[in-house]
Amino acid sequence: MTPIDETDRRILRLLQANARITNAELAERVALSPSPCWRRVRRLEASGLIRAYVTLLDPHALGLDVSVFVRVRIESHREEVVQAFEAAVQARPEIVECYRMTGGTDYLLRVVTSDIAAYDRFLGEVLMHLPGVASMDSGFALRQVKYTTAMPL
Structure with a gap:
């Protein structure tokens, strides 16, 4: 550090x-x-403390009104399964965040789409076919209470 x-x-x-x-x-x-x-x-x-300079976009202004949190369990924790899953997640722009978790969920994803029908299509065409997925559970965000990219200093 x-x-x-x-x-x-x-x-x-x-x-x-x-x-x-x-x-x-x-x-x-x-x-x-x-x-x-x-x-x-x-x-x-x-030193890497400043990683990048970015422009934050308003998802609602872009028509991306639905934010979905998807809890994913993978079928195996073998290195090749984990790598394939993570590479597939990296390739999808709709998945804006991905965290490897402890407990009963292996990964937590945040997916943004225009509406529920678009999420349903993304679920059926993409998420269900990600490598190594054993099960998943989706939760829709009703309202964003807090969002920041600022780290507490």
């Missing part, structure tokens, strides 16, 4: 809130001159 100080934390908080902030504005807001601020950001990037 890369050690970070309070100035690094302030930089990271500001970048999480607005990755398009200019270096000059960032430097001013963390009370540094631009060059040392730029060097700190580059160090945070090189």
Whole structure:
């Protein structure tokens, strides 16, 4: 783990809130001159603390109004089964999140689609045919109460 100080934390908080902030504005807001601020950001990037800069899209504005959480059990935990399942999941843009779990569920997926009929098609045409799937259970999100990509610093 890369050690970070309070100035690094302030930089990271500001970048999480607005990755398009200019270096000059960032430097001013963390009370540094631009060059040392730029060097700190580059160090945070090189260390892997900053993985990427992204644009977050509004799923509803794109017509992706249904979010489904799918609990998946796989038939075997052999390496080739796990690798095939995870590779298939990586290839599907409708699956926006995937977590390997402990307990009775092997994986938790979050799938986004335009409507329930689109999810039903995706379930029948894709999910049920993912390599190694033994069983699955879907739960529909009724309302998003909290969503953030910001890590607590």
